[in-house]
Amino acid sequence: MxxxxxxxxxxxxxxxxxxxxxxxxxxxxxxxxxxxxxxxxxxxxxxxxxxxxxxxxxxxxxxxxxxxxxxxxxxxxxxxxxxxxxxxxxxxxxPSPPMWEDPENRSKLKGKDMVDRFGKCFFCGGEIKEITVGNFDYRLKGQLYVIKNVPAGLCLQCGEK
The missing domain is CATH 3.30.2310 (YaeB-like fold)
Known part of the structure; x- marks a missing residue:
């Protein structure tokens, strides 16, 4: 609650x-x-x-x-x-299909996880394109780490990675 x-x-x-x-x-x-x-x-x-x-x-x-x-x-x-x-x-x-039935109601996607097995974006339902991120950097305990050539998915509709 x-x-x-x-x-x-x-x-x-x-x-x-x-x-x-x-x-x-x-x-x-x-x-x-x-x-x-x-x-x-x-x-x-x-x-x-x-x-x-x-x-x-x-x-x-x-x-x-x-x-x-x-x-x-x-x-x-x-x-x-x-x-x-x-x-x-x-x-x-x-908002657009397939994630949204109409602007106020989500489509009835039974049992789907955040990572959709059909390559659709969890947030907007757009098509996911497989990409490689050149550099992915993050800090952990004050140390900078850079990982090169990270596989990722990019939503062609909303841009979410």
Whole structure:
């Protein structure tokens, strides 16, 4: 059950977006760079949208899927409360089949894991293309590690890796 004292409301989310007190994820940045969405469209979707799903995670806390519009364009925005009481915009995309039956309802994908065996993106249902990432770097205990030629999958619709 969600602790409503800690969970943001749609009013809180709208206020943070309106006052530009948010951070955007790499996923959203890729959509902006590919010109699939704009910051204004994402903000519009939050300002007139409604929460259609709440995803609970014991480690990261709750995240909220908002369905909103920018003009006639339907947009999903996944967001969460971040550090220092800022909004984190995790994902922003246009909902489409096969993941979405319609903008408010997921398709009935029985028993599917996050990694779909048919090469479809978990987040948007788009086609996955196998790629090789030249360099993958991360830090562990202050040490930088670089792994070269990492196999990965790239969603052709939303850009998620």
């Amino acid at each position: 969600t602790d409503t004292k800690k969970s943001p409301t749609i009013a809180w989310i709208r206020n943070k977006a309106e006052n530009r007190q948010y951070h955007i994820s790499e996923h959203v940045i890729r959509f902006l760079m590919a010109r699939k969405l704009t910051i204004q469209e994402t903000e519009d979707a939050i300002s007139n949208g409604k929460i259609i799903e709440i995803h609970q995670n014991p480690m990261r806390g709750d995240s909220f899927l908002i369905l909103g519009y920018s003009g006639e364009k339907l947009i999903h925005v996944m967001c969460a409360r971040g550090k220092n009481d800022w909004l984190i915009i995790l994902f922003a995309y246009v």
